[in-house]
Amino acid sequence: MRRTATVLCGSACCVYGLTFTSHFYGARRSVGYVPFDSETLVTGKLFEDVREAVQQLANPDKYDAVVVTNLCVPTASGVPLRLLPKSLNGVRIIGIDVPGFGVPTHAEAKDVLSGAMLKYARSEAESGPVQAPRGGRSQKPTVTLLGEMFPADPVGVGMLLEPLGLAAGPVVPTREWRELYAALDCAAVAAIHPYYTASIREFEAAGRPVVGSAPVGYDGTAAWLEAIGNACNVPEAKVAAVKNSVLPMISAALAKAPIDGTITLSGYEGSELLVARLLIESGAHVPYVGTAAPKTRWSDPDREWLQARGVTIQFRASLEQDKVAVDAVKPDLAIGTTPVVQHAKQQSIPALYFTNLISARPLMGAAGAGSLAQVVNAALASKSRFDRMTAFFDGVGSGDTAGIWDRMPAASDQAAAKAKSSKSGGGVL
8 A cells, every 4th residue: 555654562573574565476676574572562561662753753744644453462462552643743543453363364454544534534535525536537437446466457347337337445454545535435345245235334434335246157147237226226227238238258268268177166356256156157067165264144145146056065164174185185276275285186176276376367247257277277177186195105105104214115015915816906904
């Protein structure tokens, strides 16, 4: 986010992991850190150190806001960020608690921050004039898009909204502070990620209607256009005309990129239900969807659509639940987190990492309709390669050969008898 300073307060190991991740994904900016020890934590000196760090950073020539984030230990110890000044030298000061034990996914952590920023921005807008967006206010009513998306998706959504007389508003989390005002100044909010509950509370407090789901696939796009039309008071005839124009293109894109196979799906990005809908409309059989995100009323449209097609959905899914699903279904392809992918590949089941290979693709409108087919079909076709690798490495790194050895491991008597029996065609009692 432009002109925004970040300060982390937590254990060094947690701060290292978070800063590593931010730079790995191209943040290219400094992250402030307030260290502590048992003495500063117990005596209250840690809060004084945080306040001093904020005072040093509050330069209006550089920043619009300073965000201070308590991680696990300071949150559990009650370091009172609420006592920080609301602003210094014209720079907004925002303190949030994001402990790993209370905010289980990074996507929900972004909602905590977005909600806090929207609350601050809403109070400013209610108090008087605020800064306009860089490009000026939209001449059309806008629809704010809630939740991170592939960069091409907001463009695609804007193309769907344009013939309705609407425009795509900012994507929350926003890129700079002034976009928060534009996000609040909307006709409706599209909760693309339905678990952004802190942000939704602020939009509802501002009197903005919130629409769940997204324009994904044929059925999803049709239902979403109708819901947006109702929320924005668009005449039914105009909505019907847009559907008649857009839906045949989506249907054709799906027909050109069919997917044939059984797929289990799990992840922590929050878009798992949308991806499952797209896979099913592409022809895939998806018996299980696991998501680390919680169930909310804005996820109901996707949940109901999937359950009507026999899909088992596990909200707040654990790793063990996702692995059990792979074991029970024995899919042609497993899409999931890194350990789920590893678990599947150990059984010669092709697998794809959800975050890098699936969520990093357009999903919405005609552009998203055929976006998954290439990577998914390539993975489905790799089953024979996995079988060859499993046969080649059979017995390596498991059982008596597991672990690290400085010499060739000797098999136990039971393993030796089993190997001898398999060669002779007999059995072992």
